Amino acid sequence: MNRAKNAPLSPKLIPNLGLKSRNTFGLEVSAERAFEITQPDQIPALMDEIARNQWAWRVLGGGSNVILPPVLSGATLLMNITGQEVTQEDVSDTYLLVGAGVNWHELVQWTLTHNLPGLENLALIPGTVGATPIQNIGAYGVEVAQYIESVTAFDTQSNTFATLSNKDCQFAYRDSHFKQNPNQYIVTEVLFKFPKAWQARVHYADLAKYFADQSNTDQDPSPQEIFDAVCQIRTQKLPDPKVIGNAGSFFQNPIVSAEQYNTLIEKFPNIVSYPDTAGKRKLAAGWLIDQCGFKGKRLAEAGVYEKQALVIVNHGEASASDILNLARQIQEAVQKQYGVTLDIEPNIL
Template identity: 65%
Template sequence: MTRAQNASNPAKLTPNLGLKHRNTFGLDAVAELAYEIHSPEQIPAVMSEIAEQKLSWRVLGGGSNVILPSALPGATLLIDILGQEILCSDEEATYLSVGAGVIWHELVAWTLENGMPGFENLALIPGTVGAAPIQNIGAYGVEIGEYIDRIEAFDAKDHAFVTLPKEACRFGYRDSYFKQNPGRFIVTKVVFKMPKAWQARIHYADLAKQFPLDANPSPEEIFLAVCKIRTHKLPDPKVIGNAGSFFQNPVIPNEQYETLLKTYTDLVSYADLPGKRKLAAGWLIDQCGFKGQRMGAVGVYENQALVLVNHGGGTAEDILGLAKCIRDKVHDKFGVTLQIEPNIF
């Protein structure tokens, strides 16, 4: 028996585990060694074993933001750490501790049911809580980094558990310290700070259209509106494989934006940092004629050009080949380089 198997609360080890059910693209992938992690305490023994055998390794949560190859050599850690609890509450905020394996949308619904609004704009984003801060998920003007107090993780470099306060996480647009240091941290728990002072945030056009001009919707009404929008725009991974938004919205200098606007007067964009403008990647792709198009087993979703889909039998190579065609065409037409959002394993 291995050390990980001998540990007092051992991580279950399964050789040659199929991961089609663990990635929303529905790609056929096989993990050479799959470890199911149900508690942080299981991680040190697994990581010691990985180091001793000099195995390559990676972490997989809900598989909603990944592109998996057909074979994953070495070790794959399946993070299934559950649980959520209110740690404490003061006049300003409630502090909520959540396991990395909790499904993100289920947490959003739970916080609303328990009188802790704030996440409603982020409803129906697929994936787990542990993956959310790595990508600093966001939607309709809200990013998860705003609500994080601290993150507990295992540092594979120092072989020790660490707690990173919000400021150490270096959150940016679809970015974080964890993303900048791939293969180092295994997120085990996220502590959120849920402010008690709440205000509706419906300034994004698609969301604003769901309400009258003078509306002051409740968190629950915003939640339902976001679910309605996303259900219309985004395909259900259970029906057709996808990873949600495939490209980041590019941020460009105002000067470049003004130049593009002279040619494309209906260019869709949003204000960003001073001197910058964020373009709608879906609009750029749509203008290049990709919406609804198919390339073999993969294609672009008919209702949202930002979403690539696997119609069945597609591979990572198929998806990345289509992505390259899109990136090249957008760059040729607009002079803008799109960045792929999912992690490529």
Template identity: 65%
Template sequence: MNSPQHAPAPAKLTTNLGLKDRNTFGLDARAELAYEIDSAEQIPGVMSQIASKNLPWRILGGGSNVILPKVLPGATLLINITGQEITASENEDTLITVGAGVNWHEFVTWTLENNLPGLENLALIPGTVGAAPIQNIGAYGVEIANYIDHIEAFDVEKQAFVTLSNSECRFAYRDSYFKQNPHRFIVTKVVFRISKVWQAKIHYADLAKHFETNPKPSAEEIFLAVCKIRTHKLPDPKVIGNAGSFFQNPVIPNEQYETLLKKYAGLVSYPDAPGKRKLAAGWLIDQCGFKGQRMGEVGVYENQALVLVNHGNGTAQDILGLAKCIQDKVRKEFGVSLEIEPNIF
């Protein structure tokens, strides 16, 4: 991607901007300097200003996977780059270019409306398209990494726009090159490669159970099933603050899994890499008695132990305090460490 040729309109700057409606936990935070990024061309100028003043900075998309402090010092870049279009139709695949600020669920809905199935298992995940590859979001047996062709981003280190291929993104479970190198890349566009040969993916337990009597569902039926399951398990952030799944599912060696299975016959797990087994973090937390429990203004959701919630006036400190209690007890009971999934600002 070449550098922009025309001087862009400057990004809107707001001081002391409240961010309670820009994070799904509903934390009462504010940004000292908030830049509204509506186009990629605005980024070099903003980053130049930040560098000249030696300001701390961070990116905020949909705020669905973050834990915010009361004050975000320095600069916060609010990514609002929109737009989605089919940019190529090859023999076997369709390429779709999507702006980083596009709402993820709305994009998944758009793909089905345009007869481009493949992402339906990832329906109703909160957040933006630009944030999705950083965490390599996944659900119900599907990861976004399997559908990304390449990513366009601004490389802060090189002060230039770059394109990273799928392999260069170094995707792994809830991980990527972007996550490994924070503060280096600002994602501007994601280009998806969707196969024209669609195959239903319903092997994940919840979906397999849902489609017991319908082994060949359509993409639309899977989409609706995922929305139904997620709505039952996960609270609506507009009703009660949360960031979805709070802990990653831990991956352990088969030997440790076999030892745990002898002690806990109901241990919920899934196959992973050779010699590895992925445990259901929600099950581990539930066994420790946390589901539905409250600690002051924060707590654990009553229908899904993997979700931490803000009952109204919780702070980042409250959430992290509860998270530590959970981590300590799970480690003591199972000998397994839980890693926090949201980014802590």
């Protein structure tokens, strides 16, 4: 790993740090005590100090999946562990160890230039590598769990570093052992496993349509072509956080039983859904929200994106309260009309 050379064991303390540029909603936020983490060895002593002072604490990576209050009291750990290196290679697989502070989209680009395909469907997802196993990010028919071999993290309960296997991580749809046990683990490194027998995954509706329209041959698209397609599709559908603040998909696609789905489709024949596990059906949250009339709607400085109802945006000076009030209205409307509960995807701090 290309970690910072001679990085101090005591992380740099930055008092009253403004975090507007470190959360993709662009919220005005101040961290009472921010600590820059550039190597894993800095964490144990810092956590001892946090415990002694009884500070509240949290870890902040790219700030792409959080809703932050105006003031973060206590300690905020800025995850800046960088670097990636191939640690092992055999006949069937290549293993890549990546620091938790590495930008996710830049990593996807790096893997393609180094002939390690697999993550191309997950291009342009904002955030850092350390957040990916927590949320088990997914897009266009691929979840990151399919490529994670193990995760190294500091366990704040045992005060030791632990390596969790893919099975230990208990990955599920937008879920993991880390998400189910908040504030227990501080992810420092992720080990990815890339099979050399690569297969194109273009069955997801948007990708299938894109290549059906573009292709003049029966050959599967290359990893780079899939990457380019995903970037184009996402850019057309989702707003750039650098232009207008947002956290991407704000609600999870709800999963319902076959019985509930059959009841819904009788009443709403055009409802958009996808197959899930046996006896389950995944509903398109964006469609539900759009049908309730929220696309383009604005509440104070928060609004629903005009091109994609699944995205809540900051029109300039929105607060966490503005965003959550709008989200609550959406949840109540969808529940009333469809009897379906929408779960918020970003973490609320």
